[in-house]
Amino acid sequence: MIKNDNNNNNYKINYQSIAGSSSSSLKNGETLSVLFTGVGGQGIILATTVLANAAINAGYDVKVSEVHGMAQRGGSVEGSVRIGKKVFSPTINSADFIVALEKLEALRYARKLKEGGFMLVSDYSIYPSTVFSGDVSYPENAEEMLFKFTENFFFINAVEKAKNLGNTRVSNTIMVGALSLMMPFGQDCWLDAIKDSVPGKALQINIEAFKSGRDFLK
Numbered sequence: 112m113i114k115n116d117n118n119n120n121n122y123k124i125n126y127q128s129i130a131g132s133s134s135s136s137l138k139n140g141e142t143l144s145v146l147f148t149g150v151g152g153q154g155i156i157l158a159t160t161v162l163a164n165a166a167i168n169a170g171y172d173v174k175v176s177e178v179h180g181m182a183q184r185g186g187s188v189e190g191s192v193r194i195g196k197k198v199f200s201p202t203i204n205s206a207d208f209i210v211a212l213e214k215l216e217a218l219r220y221a222r223k224l225k226e227g228g229f230m231l232v233s234d235y236s237i238y239p240s241t242v243f244s245g246d247v248s249y250p251e252n253a254e255e256m257l258f259k260f261t262e263n264f265f266f267i268n269a270v271e272k273a274k275n276l277g278n279t280r281v282s283n284t285i286m287v288g289a290l291s292l293m294m295p296f297g298q299d300c301w302l303d304a305i306k307d308s309v310p311g312k313a314l315q316i317n318i319e320a321f322k323s324g325r326d327f328l329k
Contacts, residue, residue: 288324
């Protein structure tokens, strides 16, 4: 089991053992399902696009699905990617990996994680309007609540790391960098995907963010 240890800066994940053989090449008939979740404005769609393009660069068949919801109002946004030698549908009933850019969204989607899967969670909270109106309360014990679904999760202070790079908007790419260590394709596939997906003026900081995410789990 991979357990969360957000308070231990020396904690390292044996990422190659996560979710079975996900870091090895996929065989015929095998698929890998990755679900991104967050709220509008966090860059879920870009993260989804980068993963899809990286997988294509590695020679895999890819199917992508996006659910924008009320994205313009800070509502939930979902992006899913299925990867394999041949993929027939983008539908994900249960995910090998869930990458959540916000803690409440992690809790909302935790039920979709398959047994033995893994969650990467940005240690960041965005309070919905219903919290400010007093209709609901924001769960302060997200880590404890996630343990009800799985022990295989890890919190990353992605927004703080992005702030240190000079732009909090690249926290999504930091999360993608962390995820990349668990995927069956190399760094060059990812860097080419970022170059193809990110506008030129934002390219360098996104590359730095990607490498920061990879370094965090090494």
